[in-house]
Amino acid sequence: MKSITKSSAKLWLTHFKDTLKYSLHCIVSPFDGFWDLTHEKRGSMGAANFLLIMTVLTSVWKLRYTSFVFIRIQWEYFNVILSICTFILPFFIWVLSNWCLTTLFDGKGTLKDIYMGSAYALTPYILIQLPMIVFSNFITYEEGAFYNYFLSFSVIWCGFLFLASVMQIHDFTFGKALISIMSIIVGMLVIIFLLLLFFSLLSDAIAYFMSLYKEISFRFY
């Protein structure tokens, strides 16, 4: 019994390693890469989760450990939960909106596929920004052009990968992918609007019942 769990854990670990390694292949040849990622089962949810967590951690570490020459933060007013949320919420809303709309556009991808593809598309962010945090501590303000160049390069690369992931996962043409990305962004805005509406109504409702309770309790005591 014990040996079985051990070997299965080992198996899972090798699978995780292989799928994680696949992200490196994915970012350099995105069109083959994203096709095989879902259609040939070359990716795994474990690796996707790991990539997402690493991205979030990178974004936080970037604020914390980048040299103050490039990023200065008022730590008194810094909220780490908020900074994580500003990264992770748009990601999930993107995945959700992507799934909602591509279903209408005859997209082939499932919610799982979309999540995996989007997470794999974040790989360049980790690969470039993480070393850049260390690098920033060894350069001066005048040499900041390199730093900024690499940062924008990583973001552009990620954006391109997102496009490729939408194309390949849903089996879209380039034009259709562009149109669907635009509608996904509109869909994200709609979702955010609905969320805001929901929460403001919820807080109103809670306030209503609270005041009702207070009114009744004052009446009886």
Add this chain to the structure above:
Amino acid sequence: MKKITLRLVPFFGLMLMMSLLIHTKAASAEEDLFYTYTYDYWAIERESPDAYAINSVTLGSQLGIGDFNAPEGMFIKDNQIYVCDTLNNRIVQLSYENDKYTFVKEVREINNNGKTESLSKPYDVFVTDEGLWCIADYGNMRIVTIDSEQNVISAIYKPEDEETLEADYQFLPQKLVVDAAGRIFVQAQNINKGFMEFESDGEFVGYIGAAEVQFNIIDYFYKLISTQEQREQMEAFVPTEYNNIALDSDGFIYATIGTTDDSSTSSKPIRKLNAKGTDILIRNGYYDPIGDLQTGSGGGYNGPSKFTDVTVLDNDCYYCLDMTRGRIFGYDFQGNILYAFGGIGYREGSFRYPVAIGNLGDSLFVLDKEMGTITQMTLTEYGKLINNALSTYKVAQYEESADYWRQVLRLNGNYDLAYIGIGRSLLRDDKFEEAMEYFKLKLDYKNYSKAYKLYRKEWIEDHIVIIFTVFIIWLIFIFVRGRIRKFRREVEGE
């Protein structure tokens, strides 16, 4: 063990109570003592010891010459203070020595070629090195130059210039300065092309230092789509007018613009003009010199600072007088804020309607239009240390400068300039690592980069042997590993 701890409990309790007592007392005392502040990197106000202490507030009647009535201008030179008592139609000369004012003379009437004429609403006066008074005679729409006997040397009326001045334009000079060559620079009412420049013989030369036109893109777009009638109703995009002018010891003109809109961050309300009229003020501070950075609407005063006057010290520090909140803002020659103090009110050291500021030695004089008072303040020990530190730095005595900054730090641990000043002097002494520490504390990334660059160079020079050794070892390692692999493969292949 337990017993000892128990016995110590009341002792610690007593200590705690005592510390609470001391703390509250210190806090309340501080509030009363200081009303000076500075801004830090994050544009947050930081308490600061007083740089100037209020010495006296003087009314005209205390000098035996009757109260001032809405005085507009003040000029200070060689222990003499000249006050333009505008609505009393006179200019008063006071002598200031040993913390005391003495009345010297007042000028109401001038002798124009045998004809006696009276001044009408004099707005400003400038006294040249030869002792000639140049008066902005606002009510008579002219600029007159008189000698010490009140004889008119020359008078300048509205210049004949059809191109820029309309026929019905009234020449209303408000502020003026005279440079070393005798040229007169005038700020006149309703002139938005800059300062009017006159030659020493009174000939009109032109305008210098016109402020650029300000408009926002939304207004511009709105104007494009609106009809002719609508456009006429709208405000025209005109350059902002200057509202005061001052001369520093090198002959540069300092000019203030009292912008009323909220775009003051881009409007550069204080400028230093060279002979060509270009703005050459150095703005190297965390923020540009615009007065208050936090402009809430506390106490019924809102909006950005509105400068009415500026005075320049010999070490190129300049003090701007803000009308909105009655404050004085001190800046050094690099545009860093030194301190800000003052307020609107009736207390000593507050102003109702400050219009003019001047300096004399270690003193600052502020003229209040509504109260008709001259407030005189003197540099405190703290202010002197800052001034000394800046002056010694300017003449390249970095060691002395750092010593002064260290003394400033003892009085005010929040003072960013002191840290940066010490850092600079350490940098000159090739103590890069310590300098970096000081710069990092106050987030001065540009100076930090300078120090770091040198530090990095030094580090690499010191460790070049180790770096090369490691590099060569690494190369050998790779080479050997490749060889071994190849060898293995060959063996396995067989």
